[in-house]
Amino acid sequence: MGKPQKNKSAEKQTTTDVTSDEASASTRLDASSRLDASSRLDASSDQDEAPTRTNIMAAINQLNQNVDSKFELLNASIAGLKQSLGEVEQRVISTEGGLNEHETQIKALDDQCSRWAEEARSLNGRVDDLEGMEKGNPTDFVSKCIPALLGEDNFDNKPVKVDRAHRVRVRAAATDGPPRQLIARIHHDSVKELILRLSSHKFPLQHEGARIFIFPDLGPAVMKQRQQFDNIRTRCRSAGVRCGFRHPATFVVSVGEDKRTFNNPKDAEKFLDDKQVSR
Structure with missing residues (x-):
């Protein structure tokens, strides 16, 4: 009876030992599992940190590219502005040259207008100065005066044909002074020669108390x-x-x-x- 009990005790002891070994193995397994899990967690953490740095560098590179692109656009805009300013400067220079030329032309026109105004005043003075015996119509006066001075019968008792006549622009003479010069264009040359010849023969000549001289122009x-x-x-x-x-x-x-x-x-x-x- 005692021998079987001994076996039971040994069996229990063996069972205990197996159980202890199993527990130890289980403990080692759990510890190993924890180590493997910890290793995997650390590896996972390392794997999570690596993409973050890459992303940051990629973002920085992208930012640099964007900045470079913006600067290129800005430089292109500045170059366009410089070209536009150059064109504007050329236009301003051309406009200034045109203005200077126009000012010169305007000054020349002003000078010409001044001369014309002076000539107009002189002509107006001549018109206003058509006074005296010709009564504002020197052509008609000469046409009728010459036959009266030299003899109407020498001109077939007709007025002399005069193309035009006008007084010479000089200061008005006094009433008792010498007559002023009056230039007349005789239509026929033969009549002109006759007038010069008769005036020489009939010298001196007088008309309404005024002494008259006739000579060629x-x-x-x-x-x-x-x-x-x-x-x-x-x-x-x-x-x-x-x-x-x-x-x-x-x-x-x-x-x-x-x-x-x-x-x-x-x-x-x-x-x-x-x-x-x-x-």
Whole structure:
């Protein structure tokens, strides 16, 4: 009976030992499981941290790219503005040049207008100064005055045809002063020569108490040549000696039956001295 009990005790002991071993194994298993779980948790944590850094770097790179893109757009806009400003500057320079040219043209026009205004005032003065015997119509006056001075029968008792006539613009003469010059264009050249010839034969001429002189309208050079004989002509007229000019500037003088022509006033003066024409 005792022997079987011993076996039971041994069996219990064996069971206990197995159980202890199993418990120890279970403990080791649990510890291992906890270690594996902890390792997996740490690995999982490491795996979670790695994408975060990558994302940050990717975000930074993306930001840099965006900033670079913005700067490129800004630089392009600035370049466009510089080009536009350059075009505006060229337009301003061109406009200033045009304004300067316009100012020069306007000044030239102002000067021309001033000259025209002065000429207009002079012409108005001439119109206003058409006074005296011609009564504002010098053409009609000359047409009727010439036959009256030189003899109407010499012109077939008709007025002389005058294309135009006007007074020379000078200061108005006094009532008792010499008549002013009046220039007339005779329509027919033959009538003009007749007038000059008759005026020389009928010298001196008077019209309504005023002394009249008729002479051709000559150019400045011819007039200068004739003016050299002014003193000789005055001497001849004072002495009642007939004198005149043959075109263009040949001086003709007649003392009695002796008729001479001169181109030099000294020769004419010597001739008058020889003829004892008083001074």
